[in-house]
Every structure is written in C-alpha cells, then in structure tokens.
Amino acid sequence: xxxxxxxxxxxxxxxxxxxxxxxxxxxxxxxxxxxxxxxxxxxxxxxxxxxxxxxxxxxxxxxxxxxxxxxxxxxxxxxxxxxxxxxxxxxxxxxxxxxxxxxxxxxxxxxxxxxxxxxxxxxxxxxxxxxxxxxxxxxxxxxxxxxxxxxxxxxxxxxxxxxxxxxxxxxxxxxxxxxxxxxxxxxxxxxxxxxxxxxxxxxxxxxxxxxxxxxxxxxxxxxxxxxxxxxxxxxxxxxxxxxxxxxxxxxxxxxxxxxxxxxxxxxxxxxxxxxxxxxxxxxxxxxxxxxxxxxxxxxxxx
Amino acid sequence: xxxxxxxxxxxxxxxxxxxxxxxxxxxxxxxxxxxxxxxxxxxxxxxxxxxxxxxxxxxxxxxxxxxxxxxxxxxxxxxxxxxxxxxxxxxxxxxxxxxxxxxxxxxxxxxxxxxxxxxxxxxxxxxxxxxxxxxxxxxxxxxxxxxxxxxxxxxxxxxxxxxxxxxxxxxxxxxxxxxxxxxxxxxxxxxxxxxxxxxxxxxxxxxxxxxxxxxxxxxxxxxxxxxxxxxxxxxxxxxxxxxxxxxxxxxxxxxxxxxxxxxxxxxxxxxxxxxxxxxxxx
Numbered sequence: 001x002x003x004x005x006x007x008x009x010x011x012x013x014x015x016x017x018x019x020x021x022x023x024x025x026x027x028x029x030x031x032x033x034x035x036x037x038x039x040x041x042x043x044x045x046x047x048x049x050x051x052x053x054x055x056x057x058x059x060x061x062x063x064x065x066x067x068x069x070x071x072x073x074x075x076x077x078x079x080x081x082x083x084x085x086x087x088x089x090x091x092x093x094x095x096x097x098x099x100x101x102x103x104x105x106x107x108x109x110x111x112x113x114x115x116x117x118x119x120x121x122x123x124x125x126x127x128x129x130x131x132x133x134x135x136x137x138x139x140x141x142x143x144x145x146x147x148x149x150x151x152x153x154x155x156x157x158x159x160x161x162x163x164x165x166x167x168x169x170x171x172x173x174x175x176x177x178x179x180x181x182x183x184x185x186x187x188x189x190x191x192x193x194x195x196x197x198x199x200x201x202x203x204x205x206x207x208x209x210x211x212x213x214x215x216x217x218x219x220x221x222x223x224x225x226x227x228x229x230x231x232x233x234x235x236x237x238x239x240x241x242x243x244x245x246x247x248x249x250x251x252x253x254x255x256x257x258x259x260x261x262x263x264x265x266x267x268x269x270x271x272x273x274x275x276x277x278x279x280x281x282x283x284x285x286x287x288x289x290x291x292x293x294x295x296x297x298x299x300x301x302x
Numbered sequence: 303x304x305x306x307x308x309x310x311x312x313x314x315x316x317x318x319x320x321x322x323x324x325x326x327x328x329x330x331x332x333x334x335x336x337x338x339x340x341x342x343x344x345x346x347x348x349x350x351x352x353x354x355x356x357x358x359x360x361x362x363x364x365x366x367x368x369x370x371x372x373x374x375x376x377x378x379x380x381x382x383x384x385x386x387x388x389x390x391x392x393x394x395x396x397x398x399x400x401x402x403x404x405x406x407x408x409x410x411x412x413x414x415x416x417x418x419x420x421x422x423x424x425x426x427x428x429x430x431x432x433x434x435x436x437x438x439x440x441x442x443x444x445x446x447x448x449x450x451x452x453x454x455x456x457x458x459x460x461x462x463x464x465x466x467x468x469x470x471x472x473x474x475x476x477x478x479x480x481x482x483x484x485x486x487x488x489x490x491x492x493x494x495x496x497x498x499x500x501x502x503x504x505x506x507x508x509x510x511x512x513x514x515x516x517x518x519x520x521x522x523x524x525x526x527x528x529x530x531x532x533x534x535x536x537x538x539x540x541x542x543x544x545x546x547x548x549x550x551x552x553x554x555x556x557x558x559x560x561x562x563x564x565x566x567x568x569x570x571x572x573x574x575x576x577x578x579x580x581x582x583x584x
Contacts, residue, residue, distance in 0.1 A: 013479075014406060017405055017406045017407075017485070018406060018407055018408065020401075020405065020485040021401040021405035021406065021407035021410065022401075022407060024397040024398055024400060024401035024405065024485075024489075025397075025398045025401045025402060025407070025410070025413065027394040027397075027398065027453075027454045027455050028394060028395070028398045028417060028454055028455040028457065028460060029413070029417075030454060031394075031451060031453075031454020031455060032416075032417055032420055032454075032457075034451075034454075035428070035432060035451045035454070036420040036423060036428060037420070038431070038435075039427075039428040039431035039432050039435070040423055040427065040428065040431075042431035042434070042435075043427050043428065043430060043431045046430060046431060046434070051434075053433075053434065053437065098322075098325065101318045101321065101322055102322070104311075104314070104315055104318055105315075106315040106318065106319060107315075107319070108319065112322045112323075112326055113574065114566075114570055114574075115326045115329055115330060116325070116326065116329050117566075117573075117574065118329065118330065118333065118563070118566070119329060119333075121510055121562050121563070121565075121566045121573070122333075122514075122559055122562060122563075123513070123514035123516075123532055123558055123559060123562060124514060124516060125514070125516045125532040125533075125535055125536050125558070126532075126535060126555040126558045126559050129535060129536065129538075129539045129551060129552075129555050130332055130333070130335075130336045130552070130555060131332065132539070133336075133339070133548055133551070133552070134332050134335065138348075139347065139348050139350075139352070141331065141332060141335045141352075144351070144352055145331075173328075173329070173332075176329070177329075178577065181574060181577055181578050182577070182578060182580075184578070185578035185579070230424065233424065234424055234425060234426055236426075236517055237516045237517060240516075240520070240536075241516075241536050241539060244540065256426045259426055259430075260426075260429075260517075260521070263429075263430050263433075264433070264521060269430055269434070272430055273430050273431075276426050276427045276429070276430060277427060279424060279426060279427065280423060280424050280426075280427035283422075283424050284422060284423075287422060
C-alpha cells in the first residue's frame with residue numbers, strides 16, 4: 001500500500017536506511033582496510049625490498065624469492081611444518097571414535113565431554129610450558145609413565161628424531177576435545193530413522209557406521225581438515241616455547257617460527273615478507289583444492 | 303530378545319565408560335601433574351619414583367611467585383587488553399551483524415563476502431606490515447597494537463550473529479519501523495535482547511582467545527612491566543628452567559590457567575553449545 005501511495009517518502013526512507021546501515025558496518029570495514037587489505041598489499045611490496053625495519057628499504061625485485069628457493073633453512077622449516085600435519089588424521093580418527101563413544105546414552109556423558117574439552121580452552125603458552133616439562137627425558141611425566149610399562153622413553157625434545165613426534169602428541173592432545181565436540185554434534189543430528197531403516201535391512205553397526213555415520217559427518221570432517229591445515233601451517237607458539245632455538249638440529253623449526261626469527265630477530269623484514277607471501281599463497285591454494293574436492297564429492301553423493 | 307539387546311547395550315556402556323575414563327585420565331594427568339609440581343620443592347621435583355601428592359605441599363610457591371616476575375602486572379595487562387577488545391569489539395560486531403542481516407544496503411552481501419574472504423589470508427602474512435605500521439607511529443612496546451585492531455570488530459563474530467539473526471522474521475522489524483522506531487532503538491530494544499545468548503557465547507569464546515594470545519604480545523612487547531600474562535609465564539619458563547625451578551614455572555602457569563578454567567566451569571554449556579554450532583554452520 002505505502003509503496004504505491006508514497007514513492008517519494010519511501011525512497012527517502014530507504015536513503016536513511018542505507019546511511020544507517022553503512023554507519024553500522026563502518027567499523028569492521030575500516031578495520032578490514034587498515035589491518036587486512038593494506039597490510040596484504042604492503043606485505044607483497046615489502047617482499048620485493050630489502051627492508052630491515054630500521055630505514056633501509058631498497059627495491060630488490062624478486063631477489064628474496066630466488067633466495068628462499070636456495071635457502072636450506074626455508075625448506076627444512078617447510079618440511080617440518082608439513083611433518084606436523086601427520087597429527088591431523090590421527091587426531092580426527094581419535095576424535096571420531098571418542099564422539100561415537102560419547103553418543104551412547106550413558107551416565108557421566110557430559111562430565112567426560114567437559115574433561116576432554118579442558119585442554120582446548122587452556123592457553124597454548126601454559127600447555128606448551130607444561131608439556132616441555134612433561135617431555136623431560138629423566139623426570140618428565142611421559143617417560144615416567146612409559147617406564148611404568150617398562151619402556152625406556154627417549155629424551156624427546158633434545159632428540160632430533162623424537163622432537164617432532166613430541167610436538168604432534170601435544171597438539172593431538174590439545175585439539176582432541178574440539179574435533180570430538182564437532183563430530184558429536186554432527187552425529188547427534190543424523191536422523192534416527194536412517195539407522196532404523198538400515199537395521200531393518202539387516203545392516204550391522206559396522207556397516208551402519210560406514211554407510212550412514214561417516215558420510216553424514218563428512219561436512220564436519222571437511223571443515224576440520226581445512227581449519228586444521230590452515231592452523232597447522234601457522235604453528236608457532238608451541239615451537240617457540242618448547243624449543244626456543246628451533247630444536248636439536250633445527251628439527252622443530254616451523255615456517256612461521258622461521259619467518260618470525262628472520263623478521264624480528266634478524267630484522268630481515270623484506271626476506272621474511274617473501275616467505276610470508278609464499279606461505280599465504282600455499283595456504284590459499286590448498287584451501288581452494290580442498291573446496292574443489294569437496295564440491296566434486298558432494299556431486300557424487302547426490 | 304529385547305532384554306538381551308538391552309543388557310548388551312548396558313555391557314557396552316560399561317566397556318565404553320571404562321575406556322573413556324582411561325582416556326580422560328590421559329587428558330587430565332598432565333594438568334594434575336602441573337598442579338602437583340607447583341606444590342613441590344625444587345628438589346622433590348626430581349624424586350624417583352615421582353610423588354603425585356607432595357608432602358608437605360609447598361603453598362608458599364604461590365606467594366613467592368609474585369615476587370619472582372611481573373605476574374601481577376601481566377594479569378592487569380591481559381585484563382586491559384581482553385576486556386577492551388571484547389567489549390568494544392562485540393558492540394561493533396553486533397551492530398554490523400544487525401546491518402548485514404536486516405538493513406537495506408546496496409551490495410551488502412558482496413561487502414560481507416569480501417570481509418569473509420579476508421579471513422583466508424593467514425595471520426603471519428599480515429604480521430610484518432602491521433608491525434611496521436605500529437612501529438612507525440611509535441606503538442611498539444605498548445598494549446595499543448594488541449587492542450586497537452580488535453576494536454573494529456571480529457568477522458567471525460559478525461558471521462555467527464548474522465546467521466543467528468537471519469532466522470528472526472523481518473516483519474517484526476518492519477512493524478517497528480512503521481511504528482516510527484529509530485534504528486538505534488530497534489537495535490537496542492529488539493535486536494539485542496533477541497540475540498543476547500549468541501552474543502554472550504561469542505563474547506566468551508573471543509575473550510578466551512584474546513586472553514590466551516601469545517604471538518601478538520611476543521612481537522610487540524619488550525618491557526617486563528608491559529607484558530601480558532602469557533608472555534610473562536613464557537619468560538618464567540625460559541628464565542627459571544636454567545635454575546631448574548620447575549615448581550615456580552608450574553605455579554605461574556597454573557595461575558595463568560585459573561581464570562580460563564573458572565570461565566569454562568561457569569559457562570561450560572554455552573561454550574560447548576556454541577562451539578558445536580560453529581562446526582555445523584561452517
């Protein structure tokens with residue numbers, strides 16, 4: 001009614017609404033421009049200079065990029081970071097098993113859920129400090145527990161072969177509760193009728209798991225794989241706290257740790273920026289590939 | 303037949319409970335051990351076999367830790383950063399979420415997708431330029447670089463509040479407009495009460511994230527009295543490990559964890575529910 005009778009009032013009302021809406025979204029937009037868009041552009045620019053943060057800032061073209069290709073530390077840091085990702089499938093399988101266990105109607109379920117979630121809310125700094133001590137070769141909790149079973153544990157963080165597994169164990173322990181919680185929510189949202197129909201058709205629980213549960217929780221698996229890879233590629237805090245010098249034979253140094261080291265300890269900000277840009281591109285491509293794979297799988301299911 | 307299946311399920315429950323309990327022990331053992339270490343003497347840490355309940359408990363560790371490093375100022379700094387970021391940032395995010403969900407603005411969806419795309423840029427790529435920006439204006443070694451960016455809101459929070467608002471009918475808002483209510487009044491009297499639970503949950507999650515942040519402080523802060531709590535305990539770790547004063551390190555870490563555990567215990571249901579939601583929406 002009003003639209004036909006009062007077109008002019010309406011357009012004025014719309015203009016006011018547009019202005020209010022713009023005002024309401026202004027802060028995040030300014031924040032985005034200042035702290036995301038501009039730094040992104042600046043980062044690419046800085047990667048083409050020999051910036052040191054102290055005034056030197058000469059254009060060097062792609063020198064930083066050719067340098068990193070020949071930098072053995074860059075490749076080792078990349079390799080280490082990639083190695084840590086072994087923890088992702090381990091964590092996902094464990095958390096799915098946990099979620100299945102907690103999906104049963106039984107006593108103490110919410111208690112267990114909270115217990116497994118405690119490491120998730122804990123500060124990573126405190127957890128890294130705790131595990132550094134727990135991995136102590138002689139007096140640490142881990143080796144004392146292993147000793148209980150007659151196993152002579154390694155000197156985890158001082159041993160180039162065991163330092164990365166040590167960090168993976170810690171990461172899995174810390175992240176388990178989060179993945180479990182998401183899986184549990186997904187499992188609980190699967191319609192009961194699907195299982196009932198499958199049971200009537202004579203499918204046993206194993207078969208029901210493979211044919212119903214697993215496909216139904218795939219969106220969560222996808223979400224977790226993507227976020228874990230993005231997060232895992234940026235692993236820093238636990239490395240810097242547990243192995244402040246990059247570990248024995250540089251076995252724990254991650255790519256973000258190396259970028260941080262170069263940028264803020266050696267003040268090679270231009271070079272560090274080039275590594276940060278490469279890391280950004282890699283993460284972007286990996287995410288894109290995963291989205292493509294996921295889209296294709298979705299079609300197959302339909 | 304029905305009975306046997308029921309009893310089979312009950313037996314299964316017992317087995318699963320035992321396994322979950324064993325797993326639960328693995329989950330809490332390191333934390334209990336941390337607490338136990340914090341109550342030991344420097345020497346009894348190296349006792350073999352280890353003692354889980356230190357006798358006598360060295361409660362004085364919790365007194366001497368305050369003298370051993372800038373723990374008190376660390377807590378104060380962490381509170382300043384966490385509260386200012388989350389309170390102001392939440393207001394900014396909530397207003398933006400309301401506009402993105404309910405107000406007319408040409409191209410708002412494209413703008414919103416642009417903001418979301420920004421999340422794809424990994425934080426390390428932005429750290430160096432941000433550092434150069436803040437050092438140009440002389441903000442290094444102040445809390446400002448940790449506070450200011452957060453005040454502009456949090457895209458993830460906007461995303462979830464917008465989702466939440468999308469399920470509320472537009473007609474209520476249209477009706478209020480016809481009644482002559484201003485946008486600010488619609489926002490404060492209708493929208494805010496409606497999405498308060500979602501705001502609360504997102505606020506708590508964000509608060510914990512800011513409280514636990516380590517990389518921001520480690521880049522910007524140098525002076526001991528400027529450091530946030532996470533940085534203070536990390537420096538405790540580096541400094542006192544040389545003196546093998548593990549009880550003191552663990553005491554400081556326990557103190558750093560206590561506020562978060564308190565929040566978790568108090569808001570457990572909201573935290574768990576809203577996190578579960580992030581997965582299904584994401």
